[in-house]
Amino acid sequence: MSSLSRRCAECIRLGKQCEPAIPVVHFSGIDKAMEKLEREEMETEAAWEAANEIARQKQTKLKRLRQQKRFLKEREQRMFDKGLDDVEELERLEELEKADEVERALAECPTFSEFEGSGTLSPGALEWIAQGVSGFGDTAGGALDSS
Secondary structure (H helix, E strand, O other): OOHHHHHHHHHHHHOOOOOOOOOOHHHHHHHHHHHHHHHHHHHHHHHHHHHHHHHHHHHHHHHHHHHHHHHHHHHHHHHHHHOOOOHHHHHHHHHHHHHHHHHHHHHHOOOHHHHOOOOOOOHHHHHHHHHOOOOOOOHHHHHHHOO
């Protein structure tokens, strides 16, 4: 409780007119100082939040750069392991590996004759559909629709 409030409570208790010891004029200076502090507090908080957002963005970028660096190192190691001279050779080799993966998936793909007339899919076909085939996209649906 402030001294002014105690004084007022004392004046009320004694039934006297309240005459504060501190002139009211001095409170305007305190109010101005309080407003200035609140304004500075809000500005500082906004600057702090902006700095945190920038730090978050920098951290995200740093994470992405480290992932790219790790990818390039892995790619360089694959080139070295396979005895390749340039990136184009590695890309051609990776495309061939993907094509082999698609061919293997197609070989495991249930044919229409497996479930023709039965009204249900075989367990192998259901498993194949549930697992999906990476890099296959919409062509898997087209392969099943053709008869």
